Amino acid sequence: MEARDLTAIRAVIARGKRWDWLFAVIGILCLAVGLLTVLTLVVNMTIDGMARLTPDFFINFPSRHPEKAGILSAWVGSLLVMLVTAMAAVPIGVAAGVYLEEYAKRGLVTDVIEINISNLAGVPSIIYGLLALGVFVYQFGLGQSILTAGLTLALLILPIVIVSTREAIRAIPSLIREGSMALGATKWQTCRYHIVPYATPGIMTGVIIGMARAIGETAPIITIGALTFIAFLPPIPGIDPGAGPFDWMMSPFTVMPIQIFNWTSRPEEAFQENAGAAALVLVVMTLLMNGLAIWLRYRLRKNLKW
Amino acid sequence: MTVSASSARPGAVSNRLAHNAMRHWGERLIEGILFCAAALSVLTTLGIVYILVKESVVFFQAVSIFDFLTDTQWTPLFDDAHYGIMVLISGTLVSSLVALLVAIPMGTIIAIYLSEFADSRVREIAKPVLELLGGIPTIIFGYFALLVVTPLLQKILPGLPGFSLLSAGLVMGIMIIPYVASLSEDAMRAVPMHLREGGYALGSTRLQCALKIVVPAAFSGLAAAYILGISRAVGETMILAVAAGMQPNLTLNPMEPAATITSFIVQVALGDLPHGSVGYQTIFAAGLTLMLITLTFNIIGIWLRRKYRENY
Numbered sequence: 370m371e372a373r374d375l376t377a378i379r380a381v382i383a384r385g386k387r388w389d390w391l392f393a394v395i396g397i398l399c400l401a402v403g404l405l406t407v408l409t410l411v412v413n414m415t416i417d418g419m420a421r422l423t424p425d426f427f428i429n430f431p432s433r434h435p436e437k438a439g440i441l442s443a444w445v446g447s448l449l450v451m452l453v454t455a456m457a458a459v460p461i462g463v464a465a466g467v468y469l470e471e472y473a474k475r476g477l478v479t480d481v482i483e484i485n486i487s488n489l490a491g492v493p494s495i496i497y498g499l500l501a502l503g504v505f506v507y508q509f510g511l512g513q514s515i516l517t518a519g520l521t522l523a524l525l526i527l528p529i530v531i532v533s534t535r536e537a538i539r540a541i542p543s544l545i546r547e548g549s550m551a552l553g554a555t556k557w558q559t560c561r562y563h564i565v566p567y568a569t570p571g572i573m574t575g576v577i578i579g580m581a582r583a584i585g586e587t588a589p590i591i592t593i594g595a596l597t598f599i600a601f602l603p604p605i606p607g608i609d610p611g612a613g614p615f616d617w618m619m620s621p622f623t624v625m626p627i628q629i630f631n632w633t634s635r636p637e638e639a640f641q642e643n644a645g646a647a648a649l650v651l652v653v654m655t656l657l658m659n660g661l662a663i664w665l666r667y668r669l670r671k672n673l674k675w
Numbered sequence: 676m677t678v679s680a681s682s683a684r685p686g687a688v689s690n691r692l693a694h695n696a697m698r699h700w701g702e703r704l705i706e707g708i709l710f711c712a713a714a715l716s717v718l719t720t721l722g723i724v725y726i727l728v729k730e731s732v733v734f735f736q737a738v739s740i741f742d743f744l745t746d747t748q749w750t751p752l753f754d755d756a757h758y759g760i761m762v763l764i765s766g767t768l769v770s771s772l773v774a775l776l777v778a779i780p781m782g783t784i785i786a787i788y789l790s791e792f793a794d795s796r797v798r799e800i801a802k803p804v805l806e807l808l809g810g811i812p813t814i815i816f817g818y819f820a821l822l823v824v825t826p827l828l829q830k831i832l833p834g835l836p837g838f839s840l841l842s843a844g845l846v847m848g849i850m851i852i853p854y855v856a857s858l859s860e861d862a863m864r865a866v867p868m869h870l871r872e873g874g875y876a877l878g879s880t881r882l883q884c885a886l887k888i889v890v891p892a893a894f895s896g897l898a899a900a901y902i903l904g905i906s907r908a909v910g911e912t913m914i915l916a917v918a919a920g921m922q923p924n925l926t927l928n929p930m931e932p933a934a935t936i937t938s939f940i941v942q943v944a945l946g947d948l949p950h951g952s953v954g955y956q957t958i959f960a961a962g963l964t965l966m967l968i969t970l971t972f973n974i975i976g977i978w979l980r981r982k983y984r985e986n987y
Binding site: 489502629 | 698701702705706708709710712713714715716717719720722723726727729730781784785787788789792793797801803804805806807808810811812813814815816817818819821822823849852853879880881882883903906909910911912913916917937940941944945950958959962965966969973
């Protein structure tokens with residue numbers, strides 16, 4: 370081979386390697402943008418809001434005076450709404466996932482159901498708000514209450530719960546099913562005593578991810594009419610006079626994201642600080658839930674001994 | 676345990692048959708209950724279609740469809756009300772475009788980097804960070820856009836107003852990056868190794884292999900990722916409600932404040948319009964438009980995926 374050809378080939382290879390190196394740098398830069406955004410967000414909220422994070426902040430109601438305002442009604446509201454969401458979404462989602470993985474026969478009906486589930490995962494959240502407004506608030510007469518909000522968010526996270534249930538069930542090797550059937554168990558007995566218990570960690574991961582999403586949803590809750598200035602708590606059964614066991618579900622309410630939205634929209638600087646503090650609380654709650662789900666999934670993968 | 680199917684006592688056999696029959700009906704009942712849970716998804720879709728169409732019909736009795744589609748003003752709450760949806764669509768379009776110009780290139784580059792270049796240490800840090808970024812509530816991004824990004828942009832572009840589609844669009848793009856990146860990366864990981872090995876054997880560099888072999892092979896998954904990004908951008912509400920202002924404005928200039936379909940619905944829901952008034956019904960008409968836009972993109976996505984699906 371001539372020396373000229375060899376140099377030419379080496380030049381081509383060197384150029385290719387240079388482009389490779391350049392692209393790696395660009396890739397890391399793009400990742401850095403994502404990381405930087407998370408860091409800037411958290412740092413900024415901490416700076417703005419840290420001063421306001423006193424114990425009073427968590428036990429005060431919102432008020433016209435920013436120094437006295439707190440997030441009591443907001444975080445209690447968020448907690449109660451999450452409770453209703455979980456009570457609605459988990460049974461229905463797990464049942465639907467079990468049906469689709471264990472019982473469904475291949476055919477038009479199953480296809481229609483699966484298409485619907487993947488379609489619903491892409492519907493904007495505000496459309497769920499409109500659905501809830503028309504159907505739950507007015508048609509069913511449930512009013513602008515915690516029950517409505519919980520049911521709406523349950524519908525919103527249902528695809529997430531269904532998909533994670535199906536994935537968890539799929540990970541179970543078929544020898545478990547076959548062994549159970551060989552001992553004379555019916556399909557339901559197999560599901561109840563073997564499949565669902567073994568799939569539970571995976572299902573829990575999906576439920577936690579769904580709840581982390583639901584806790585931050587603002588648009589559907591605003592649309593069904595959660596109010597932005599609530600200075601009272603829902604009636605607690607047993608403590609408030611005349612409160613029935615389920616009266617709290619029908620009460621007006623507010624949630625953390627709406628409180629943040631309300632405070633961000635006010636021009637006074639002091640309210641922006643409140644918004645920062647509340648946003649910090651919400652982000653910490655969300656990051657904790659997401660972190661819990663990631664850790665659970667990691668633990669799961671390590672412990673699988675099939 | 677001795678199980679003898681040919682037990683001599685007829686009573687024992689018929690008891691067991693009766694028990695089996697009960698088990699059978701019990702099983703059928705449970706299957707029915709589980710089926711109802713699964714069919715709830717179909718019911719939800721039907722419910723959405725029903726409520727949007729039903730309430731929009733009331734709206735379209737008062738406003739003609741032609742006016743709705745061609746009017747250039749959106750002032751439903753004034754005495755002289757105009758209902759031109761193009762005003763809101765322009766806001767949605769411009770903000771989504773800005774967001775996608777950020778999210779699609781950066782998301783794809785991150786996906787290519789993570790699947791082709793990065794070693795496992797980088798991947799172990801990057802994937803959780805991206806998941807956390809995707810898990811932050813959108814209201815927090817709105818707060819970020821209004822109080823951090825807008826002042827920053829105002830230093831670079833002096834004429835920028837306090838509310839603008841540009842800052843909302845940029846933050847929306849950053850919010851969408853995790854979705855695009857993770858779906859694209861899954862699609863690229865699904866490309867079998869032997870295609871890459873063939874490329875390397877013929878002397879390609881990693882970048883050439885990624886751009887010329889992996890990306891075309893993964894195109895159907897990439898299309899799915901992009902369509903998901905578009906759907907999220909079009910349907911995003913809170914970032915725009917907080918940072919883009921809620922003033923309807925027919926414009927293609929991202930440096931102006933404007934309302935989108937979604938932020939308009941929030942604005943009405945925050946107010947006190949009575950149920951049944953035309954101003955109130957506009958949110959259902961707007962919602963119907965939004966659903967049609969999202970549906971169109973979903974159908975395009977399904978068509979793209981079918982057309983470019985690879986069988987390895």
